Amino acid sequence: MKAFARFAWSVLAYNLAVVVWGAFVRATGSGAGCGKHWPMCNGEVVPRSPALETVIEFTHRATSGVALLLVVALVVAARRTFPPGHPARRWAWASLGLVLVEALVGAGLVLFGWVAKDDSAARGWVVAVHLTNTFLLVGAIALTAALAGRARGLALRGHAGLTGALGLAAGALVLTGASGAIAALGDTLFPATSFAEGLRQELSEEAHVLLRLRVLHPFVAVFSTLALGWAARSALRARPDADTRAASFAVLLLAGLQLFAGVLNVALLAPVWMQLVHLLVADLLWVALVVLAATALSPPAGAASPAGARPGDAPALG
Incomplete structure (x- = not known):
């Protein structure tokens, strides 16, 4: 294994x-x-x-x-x-x-x-x-x-609060990623020479739809960071063991790093190398959240299955 x-x-x-x-x-x-x-x-x-x-x-x-x-x-x-x-x-x-x-x-x-x-x-x-x-x-x-x-x-039954927190964080992170992909496309197609020019592009009445959508990304990202913090806290409260602490720390660390990378990306006017770093951190953050869910919602390795249950039976998921 x-x-x-x-x-x-x-x-x-x-x-x-x-x-x-x-x-x-x-x-x-x-x-x-x-x-x-x-x-x-x-x-x-x-x-x-x-x-x-x-x-x-x-x-x-x-x-x-x-x-x-x-x-x-x-x-x-x-x-x-x-x-x-x-x-x-x-x-x-x-x-x-x-x-x-x-x-x-x-x-x-x-x-x-x-x-x-x-x-x-x-x-x-x-x-x-x-x-x-x-x-x-x-x-x-x-x-x-x-x-x-x-x-x-993943055992979901009996963990409604934790499942809800992790689900909200996952949904928020997917939405952040999707809006970020649109924002990155806008940066590629409509490059700005300064932050002020980029803002004028987005707020113009004649702005392209990709630019209008680009302005939403920072707000979604902030909400996603808050949701991730809540998910990490909920996981620690539900299962305060070493593995969950490590996974929660990884989520919080990467969420903070991703927020910083986003600010730096805007400040530097989205150079190609920074776009790649921003995407990689986003993917690593997603992986960390998935690992946190696997750690917090699955029985410990070697735990006995309920009587009569086969591997993978409900209430487990996947």
Whole structure:
């Protein structure tokens, strides 16, 4: 089980790297590097004499393909390691479904031309959906790893207050991520030369819809930080053990770091490197919240199952 958990965490780390590179593709305007071709790149399997933007886009496609293969391997490993009904098996299968959706959304962005300098409202909504699915994918892989040593999954019954706090924090963080994806797209398409100019862009009566949505992100982020603080406090009150304390500390630390990164991103006028850091911290914060939920809502490793219950039976989830 330890070997499986290490492999699952490695798959997660690789997927996070792919996500950050995908943001680099968007931030550098390289999304059209392979033209409107998918899965081919400019009509070729491997582009010859490619331009820099083609190299950037093709690298993302290649690494995304490896990510899919790794998730397939994760499912195979879960089936060989755990019995039917084990939560790690179910979350591994969920990861496979979500990585396929991720590929389809990415293909849709290319085939519909929602890349490079396209500033359509449709692209904004699809980018938000893409980020949401990415969160779900990363969360599923994290749960696969975190629940590898726990046969009963997440026990929700009897923890209504904690479940509510964690659910609110998760929903707020997803909304923050989605609005952040739209804000980042606005930064890429409508760069400002100063903070004052950026504010004028957002408040103008003729402002593009992406700019109007960008102004909402900081407010959602502050609410998300408060919700995360409440979730961490609720988890500590419900289960004050060492693992929960560590997970709660990670959530609080990353929430503070993310808020600081957001302020710095605005102050520096969203340079590409800062956008990537901001996204990576957001993903790590999401993973920390998922691990906190797995720690606080699942029985301790080695805990006996209720009489007559099989691994993964209700009231456990996943």
